[in-house]
Amino acid sequence: GSAVSDSKNLRVKLVLLGDSGVGKSCIVLRFVRGQFDPTSKVTVGASFLSQTIALQDSTTVKFEIWDTAGQERYAALAPLYYRGAAVAVVVYDITSPESFSKAQYWVKELQKHGSPDIVLALVGNKADLHENRSVSSQDAIDYAEKNGMFFIETSAKTADNINQLFEEIAKRLPRPTS
Ligand code: GDP
Ligand code: MG
Secondary structure (H helix, E strand, C coil): CCEEECCCEEEEEEEEECCCCCCHHHHHHHHHHCCCCCCCCCCCCCEEEEEEEECCCCCEEEEEEEECCCHHHCCCCHHHHHCCCCEEEEEEECCCHHHHHHHHHHHHHHHHHCCCCCEEEEEEECHHHHHHCCCCHHHHHHHHHHCCCEEEECCCCCCCCHHHHHHHHHHHCCCCCC
């Protein structure tokens, strides 16, 4: 199964999907290392990072994070990437309507071909660029609600809502019953 776990310690595969340039790698680096590097290059090669968080009920969740190296551009490769994922974080850029459309494409893809119990999160990143916003929060809220997804706006640059994103995902994970 995708959640290898005992009742107190979950280990889950998490993938990020979304247009190139929306900030997927920066979200991961902010969450795992607490850093933002505005000069960072496009991810080359597969990148894998993990980070464990503790919840208030004293359970821990270890996220094994697969950061795409551009597989998302090749529709045929994407299923290899998200196979077995317990969590998919679908990211768009709040200044880019095209990236919001692409996010909706990925949601449909995951609903069709992802694990049946996958936890889906919709993330509007680059919230610090609110002066250039061109995707309204309400449109995203409505879309997420219709699709039973968790939604949040983040900024990898300022760290706004980055930890909250992963905490909310952790709370929504199916728990092992044994
Ligand atoms: P990816 O292709 O989705 O992995 O995108 P990256 O993480 O490589 O980020 C693409 C570009 O967006 C980089 O130049 C980042 O510095 C920038 N970026 C990422 N997150 C943010 C953010 O929250 N705010 C702003 N202003 N820029 C961001
Ligand atoms: Mg990247």
